Amino acid sequence: MHSAVQRANTAATIAAILLATICAAASFLDAFNSPSLQAHVQVVKINRFRRQLDGNDEVKMTLKMSMDLTSLFTWNTKQVFVFLAAEYETDTNSLNQVSLWDHIVQEKERASFQVKVPTKYPLIDQGTNLRGKKVGLVLHWHIMPISGRMIQGKMPLSNFSLPDSYTTRS
Amino acid sequence: MDRIKFLGDVKIRPTLIQLLNLGMIICSALMIWKGLMCITGCESPVVVVLTGSMEPGFKRGDILFLHMNKEPIRAGEIVVYNVDGRDIPIVHRVIKAHERRDTGEIDILTKGDNNQVDDISLYSGGQLWLNSHHIIGRAIGYLPYVGYLTIIMTEMPIVKYLLIGVLALLVITSEE
Numbered sequence: 001m002h003s004a005v006q007r008a009n010t011a012a013t014i015a016a017i018l019l020a021t022i023c024a025a026a027s028f029l030d031a032f033n034s035p036s037l038q039a040h041v042q043v044v045k046i047n048r049f050r051r052q053l054d055g056n057d058e059v060k061m062t063l064k065m066s067m068d069l070t071s072l073f074t075w076n077t078k079q080v081f082v083f084l085a086a087e088y089e090t091d092t093n094s095l096n097q098v099s100l101w102d103h104i105v106q107e108k109e110r111a112s113f114q115v116k117v118p119t120k121y122p123l124i125d126q127g128t129n130l131r132g133k134k135v136g137l138v139l140h141w142h143i144m145p146i147s148g149r150m151i152q153g154k155m156p157l158s159n160f161s162l163p164d165s166y167t168t169r170s
Numbered sequence: 171m172d173r174i175k176f177l178g179d180v181k182i183r184p185t186l187i188q189l190l191n192l193g194m195i196i197c198s199a200l201m202i203w204k205g206l207m208c209i210t211g212c213e214s215p216v217v218v219v220l221t222g223s224m225e226p227g228f229k230r231g232d233i234l235f236l237h238m239n240k241e242p243i244r245a246g247e248i249v250v251y252n253v254d255g256r257d258i259p260i261v262h263r264v265i266k267a268h269e270r271r272d273t274g275e276i277d278i279l280t281k282g283d284n285n286q287v288d289d290i291s292l293y294s295g296g297q298l299w300l301n302s303h304h305i306i307g308r309a310i311g312y313l314p315y316v317g318y319l320t321i322i323m324t325e326m327p328i329v330k331y332l333l334i335g336v337l338a339l340l341v342i343t344s345e346e
Contacts, residue, residue, distance in 0.1 A: 023313065027311070078226075078227070079226060079227055081227065081246075081263075081283065083245075083246060083265075085245050085246070091271075092270060092271060092272075093268050093269055093270055093271060094269050094270070094271040095267070095268070095269040096267070096268045096269075097244060097245035097266065097267045097268075098245070098265075098266050099245055099246075099265040099266060102265075102283075104226065104227070104283065106226065121265060121266075121288075124266075126268050126277065140245065140246040142246055142248070142263075144227045144228075144312065145312065146314070147312060147313050147314055148311060148312065148313075149310060149311045150248070150309065150310060150311065150312060152246060152247070154246075
């Protein structure tokens, strides 16, 4: 008849197959979630706009943001990583993406909020192209699941133009 | 009970068939692994998270599925990269990306979600940016806990030897 080892082997195999199926199903169902989120960002103030000692432009600013990320959450969501990127182009670079601020939302209840914060990371250019530059602010999110496929998305928000001259002399 | 064969009793043909079965199992596993490498375009399509620098998203012992293609690296992606001179790959998120018009090359800065500072101190020498050739894959999927066994086996080799020993014993004494 069946020995203990054979029974343990069968039980383990079935458990593994079931787990794998549930993980795949969770990931599959996540694809049907069509989020409709709202967000708004505004540059309150440019705190500092200067040329660094190594020759690159640097900007630090204060942002006022409000967003509602609740529609991104499903039962398979562990956390949503959201960040705001400044995106612009220059003569030498076809695309520059610099993250200014990021946040991790772990619960659906805390997914709708407003903040007024200084930028977590400064906007540093490769060069000195930022004076008078038009910069787009794009909200990016990364849905990290309890198991399965990770989903990324983004939404362009407002644009703003940097001042024509530095606010502090370096 | 004749589950344990005595040495004088060993029959050639069943033993050879057993060895062949073992060889088939090993070959199938290798085929699946190499096949995955081709499909995903990465040298190691599955990696185990070793540090807590990406918590609470990824914890030690979690498994990441990687994929690589020619699409340019963009901010927000979780990438796995190798620094020149180090053999353990690092899994962090891209926070800055600058793409050059003329060469199409991209300068990348990464940071772990749970770290206070970006990775610039991890890059070798005076290197300020990562480029596409440092990136071995992008993380696209994730399974929790499964990789913890690998960590245990690496940090306590005795477990690895024990496991191989037990498996070898089971194969030798099985009757199929």
